[in-house]
Amino acid sequence: MQDRRIAFRVGINIGDVIVEPHDIFGDGVNIAARLESIAQPGGICISSSAYDQVRGKVGVEFADLGEQNLKNIALPVRAYAAVWDGLSSVAQDERARPSRLSPPHLSIVVLPFTNLSGDAEQDYFVDGVTESLTTDLSRIRGSFVIGRHTAFTYKNKAVDLKQIGCELNVRYVLEGSVQRSGNRLRVNVQLNDAGTGNHLWAERFDKPIADLFDVQDEIVSRLANTLNAQLIAAEARRAEHSLHPNSLDLYFQGIARWNKSWTSEHMSQARSFFERALELEPDNIEALVGIAAIDAASAILFLADDVDVRVAAAEKALIKALSLAPQHATAHMFLGAVYLASRRTAEGIAEYEHALALNPNLAEAHGDLGGAKTMVSRAGETEAHVQEALRLSPRDEGVHRWMCSVGLAKLHLDANAEAVVWLRRSLKANPNYPFAHFVLAAALSLVGELDEARTVAKAGLALDPTFTIRRLKGFPLTGDAKFRVATKRVIRGMRMAGILES
Secondary structure: OHHHOOOOOEEEOOOOOEEEOOEEEOHHHHHHHHHHHHOOOOOEEEEHHHHHHHOOOOOOEEEEEEEEOOOOOOOOEEEEEEEOOOOOHHHHHHOOOOOOOOOOOOEEEEOOOEEOOOOHHHHHHHHHHHHHHHHHHOOOOOOEEOOHHHHHHHOOOOOOHHHHHHHHOOOEEEEEEEEEEOOEEEEEEEEEEOOOOOEEEEEEEEEEOOOHHHHHHHHHHHHHHHHHHHHHHHHHHHHHOOOOOOHHHHHHHHHHHHHHOOOHHHHHHHHHHHHHHHHHOOOOHHHHHHHHHHHHHHHHOOOOOOHHHHHHHHHHHHHHHHHHOOOOHHHHHHHHHHHHOOOOHHHHHHHHHHHHHHOOOOHHHHHHHHHHHHHHOOHHHHHHHHHHHHHHOOOOOOHHHHHHHHHHHHHHOOOHHHHHHHHHHHHHHOOOOHHHHHHHHHHHHHOOOHHHHHHHHHHHHHHOOOOOHHHHHHOOOOOOHHHHHHHHHHHHHHHHOOOOOO
């Protein structure tokens, strides 16, 4: 019966392989497997290397699908779908056509921004924003971003979002405008669902014009950081409605929970999604990094007592992820956190710096590197790193942690009054962050505000009743002599505020 037929997908590639007695390996095989995954049921998808060999030699037409970002394949692969009239009835219904292919996850085109200034001489700046944003969005892991040369063919044209989605086979369209008025610059941006034409997110940036190129860099960096979270949230919403979520769907749902806030509840939920993703695909790099991130954060944020176990599990997952994707910036960032939490401070700082070399817009790495500098008598550098993180992602979920890092650094510099200011900012950003309460309590004690210190400490313990000085002292952070002396001073302040030893 037709409804019981099996419609196979086929992927074909020509390339070098590694041959062993009972198996073959290598990118030649991996690319063919990934092409099979994007073929339609009953369809055949081939690489450009295969297409060059069969073009004009077989009685089959091929539809050019453009360059495809294939999972775990370093460079995009140009793909072609076979289209012919002699297919079986099932294959005829499912044959591979560009209009029938599901757009890749996180696929987006950045349309040329509109110059509303009425000054044609500003076109260079407007176009520069568009081009730079296209480049920065391409750094998002798993993203498929239409090249700028294609995007600019839509410049100064009336566009239909759904039509663009079909023509370019993308899920999202980003459009915007730039207007210069006097000494100020206003940039409006809007993210749209190409399938429905609905608006998903919008933002406006108002900046003084001091140096146009510096302004452009700031706007682009902030947009790239914000859009990363927005795109993942949109993909998570799609995945929630999927009857049969795949590994990537589960990853998006996990990271969306993780992005909400770093609470024990959200971490547990996120970890569950990542674990299910790995059950379907043991080599899912993003899920490996996700699980490692949760283990590392649980240890570093004093949310768990089994610190050594968490840190060891995180390191194992990250080493595996980096064996599959050596240039994964976020994996290097979390490996830095793992090294810090396992008494390898210099190696940890090096990993953070390597992550930023791979992706200078990784706001979280800037913020965490600032915290790490406190451990090696470089607390004076912490604030600058955190300011850069705040510039890149001022509405980030992590801003309260970054501000707390500055507060702690100020305590290490014996600038207790400044520490109080930063720690109050941290709690204003997130009143439910227990550790900031405890550090603020210490700072208030050290400036002589004992009554308020005890009140703040009680508020922190209401959020995390399990926190003790023993847990803080047992955390495997190691720094130099100045770090150890300053840490003792912070602990003394916590004791004065009424936080128990154990």
